[in-house]
């Protein structure tokens with residue numbers, strides 16, 4: 001047992017697993033194994049995260065002084081646009097579903113693979129083609145429309161590479177749709193015997209909800225960007241007020257997807273959270289059914305709140321009120337989740353390992369992000385706050401504080417499963433702390449400067465806002481170190497990390513019953529599930545404390 | 546408005562602080578109290594509790610509904626301008642703001658207003674979407690091409706305040722800024738009196754009305770091919786398809802630029818479309834001219850534009866009135 005750890009046999013890597021089942025380049029690029037595809041996504045989204053991050057560095061450097069002195073105004077506009085496009089479409093949306101979702105959903109439900117393995121590989125290639133167009137637009141003059149592509153600026157005024165970027169987003173959309181379809185069919189059809197819906201890990205529930213949005217929402221985005229591209233090329237006049245078109249129509253179409261897209265980014269992170277909290281406390285997630293249905297509620301209500309992005313865009317009073325009240329409603333299931341995670345810790349056996357740190361970091365940041373959402377759902381106050389740095393701060397608390405915390409927490413939690421090895425725990429803790437601290441220093445001042453009236457997307461700003469911007473830039477540099485660290489110690493662990501063993505955390509869940517790394521078929525034999533999710537025995541084989 | 550918005554804001558800040566701290570303290574407390582003491586320890590199995598779930602669903606719901614009520618109350622104050630307003634026209638274009646006062650005074654990137662008056666901005670854009678944002682007054686509204694949007698405020702303290710473009714509009718978006726100059730009424734009147742060589746908006750509109758030959762069809766004596774415009778503003782008219790339409794700035798704009806979109810009952814679609822032939826400022830001048838031909842008493846009283854006749858003064862019965 002654990003107290004006799006020094007003489008317990010050290011875990012060893014399995015002889016045969018998915019990583020050494022074929023070592024040629026083709027065995028990776030033509031693989032149909034969901035685990036290998038997950039790693040392909042991991043590499044790709046990491047690259048896009050780094051690119052998006054470099055753009056963010058430029059933004060923060062420019063904003064350290066009030067004058068627009070580092071970059072020209074056009075370059076600055078391109079830099080913040082590319083930061084947004086890269087981060088949203090090529091990192092945040094695919095990150096968790098593409099890597100963790102791909103890797104874990106089949107294993108968690110006791111399946112050999114996703115329902116359509118070839119389609120899964122195709123999704124990755126489609127994603128890469130989309131991303132290539134995105135990158136091409138960066139190299140070819142860049143894009144300066146903001147990630148929101150608002151018309152008529154994007155259709156008649158901008159001289160930048162709008163069409164290739166729109167094409168990139170369009171193509172990328174298909175990857176999302178196909179991934180969503182694949183997940184839905186897999187979750188319906190591929191569950192192991194005994195794996196009933198209410199025995200599914202909450203990670204799977206939240207990916208199910210996410211997939212619904214991907215399948216139902218993404219086509220609208222695809223249509224919208226096609227209209228923008230068509231309007232640019234053929235000048236149809238759909239969004240051109242001079243010819244009877246309506247520029248605000250674009251905003252409706254765009255946000256009809258892009259608000260739910262917020263949930264494409266954050267629901268998977270919530271799924272990760274439920275797993276981290278349960279394993280950290282070694283007990284079931286408090287109110288399992290409520291957490292599961294909260295995901296669905298968020299996904300569904302989330303489709304009816306898009307108008308809250310347009311309170312000042314000449315919307316009718318009644319439309320504004322309906323969008324306002326619906327936005328408040330969507331806050332309720334999010335709050336329910338936070339309360340349930342917190343309650344799960346009650347009488348838990350709370351671990352002090354890195355994944356737990358990310359989990360509680362997520363709770364803190366997501367709480368602030370969610371509560372500041374109430375400010376913006378309030379029409380009377382949104383009038384003042386919208387399009388200022390308050391918005392920027394709010395959605396970074398959700399996207400970075402929520403999604404990236406969830407993503408990194410998940411990567412740290414399942415890294416031993418994915419690679420068979422542990423990373424350096426001390427470095428991991430330091431970087432988690434740096435990220436939490438750096439994040440708050442970066443974005444908290446932005447709430448203040450936003451309320452004071454600093455508009456977003458400003459290349460230069462009045463000097464009275466400088467102090468807060470300097471704080472923000474300082475925080476960003478800490479954040480950058482926090483993000484760079486995992487990149488290095490995780491890569492280092494691939495070769496030199498301690499061998500993890502099948503279940504280093506002493507967690508339950510099918511993924512911990514198979515070897516680390518798992519065999520290509522995931523399990524030696526199809527598991528028969530006779531227990532509920534998070535059903536812990538009276539004691540577990542202790543490994544890492 | 547600013548104090549009311551701030552009060553609401555502070556309430557929300559308090560609420561956010563309360564819940565964030567509550568959750569943070571609970572999490573930290575549990576994190577320490579229930580820390581894992583031996584590597585094989587397992588948490589106490591607790592599945593959940595209906596009562597708790599209902600409590601923490603209903604309480605947030607109630608709180609959000611209170612917030613909704615309060616915010617809606619504020620919102621109505623923003624959207625319903627008082628009956629008596631000082632109207633100023635705003636035209637945004639990449640990358641400057643043009644302001645037109647009714648007496649013909651124009652300015653760029655600077656907006657003079659008198660303290661204590663209800664000021665209403667009627668805004669449009671010549672190109673892409675912009676947005677007028679005056680943080681000190683807590684107001685903001687998009688400025689859209691092809692449409693009029695409105696916003697109003699009542700400045701309470703003389704001084705100079707930031708005016709920002711808050712909707713991203715391209716290269717010099719962050720340079721599309723200006724100042725609202727709030728002055729004592731006497732000072733403001735003095736400022737207004739300087740440099741009005743061009744005459745009032747309405748009189749400029751009257752000149753345009755002749756230059757563009759509008760007057761060949763629209764005549765005060767109802768013998769032209771077009772409807773009589775005297776006394777039109779603010780009235781409810783009947784359209785060709787039987788629909789009712791209140792004559793406001795937006796309708797006048799549409800009638801001039803794309804007249805055939807909404808035909809007036811009893812008239813042929815003979816009026817040429819002036820889309821592309823008149824500038825946004827020209828349209829505003831024409832609108833002011835039509836307004837100066839008399840407004841309906843039930844409409845919002847607009848300050849009589851100097852140069853034009855007072856409201857109702859030249860009211861002549863027109864064919865439109867038959868439709869009422």
Ligand SMILES: [Cu+2]
Pocket residue numbers: 258259260262305306308309
């Ligand atoms: Cu939204």
Ligand SMILES: [Cu+2]
Pocket residue numbers: 674675676710711712713714715717718719721
């Ligand atoms: Cu602008």
